[in-house]
Amino acid sequence: MITYVSIIYRYKLLNGRIEQRIREMIYGIADKHEFRIIVMECNEDHVHLLIDCSPQHYIPNIVKALKGNTARFLFKEHPQLKKRLWGGHLWNPSYFVATVSENTEAQIKQYIESQKSGE
Numbered sequence: 001m002i003t004y005v006s007i008i009y010r011y012k013l014l015n016g017r018i019e020q021r022i023r024e025m026i027y028g029i030a031d032k033h034e035f036r037i038i039v040m041e042c043n044e045d046h047v048h049l050l051i052d053c054s055p056q057h058y059i060p061n062i063v064k065a066l067k068g069n070t071a072r073f074l075f076k077e078h079p080q081l082k083k084r085l086w087g088g089h090l091w092n093p094s095y096f097v098a099t100v101s102e103n104t105e106a107q108i109k110q111y112i113e114s115q116k117s118g119e
Helices: 016-033 059-077 079-084 105-115
Strands: 002-007 036-042 046-052 091-098
Touching: 002 059, 016 036, 016 046, 016 059, 036 105, 046 105, 059 079, 059 091
Parallel strands: none
Antiparallel strands: 002 046, 002 091, 036 046
């Protein structure tokens, strides 16, 4: 599946140490919940993910785990971010998810990888 989540109000927060920490957290959450990140790209205000998960995974729970855990840990490590974001939310409440067939996985992967460079 492909997932797109954005920072609330599209604040440009995902750079440097914060981007690196978000990446580490997402990989850790994937390990804990037994799904696999095929490719991930962080832009300043959003994240693209290509995820491989079993049919038994409930997709809203995956998104909830990703958004909830990253927000909680990031706010704990960087309390100034919570003050900066009105309402204390990191992620926009909405998100995009689509299933991907084996035939289109390579195209989606290439698309996500091209997002950082702006190609």
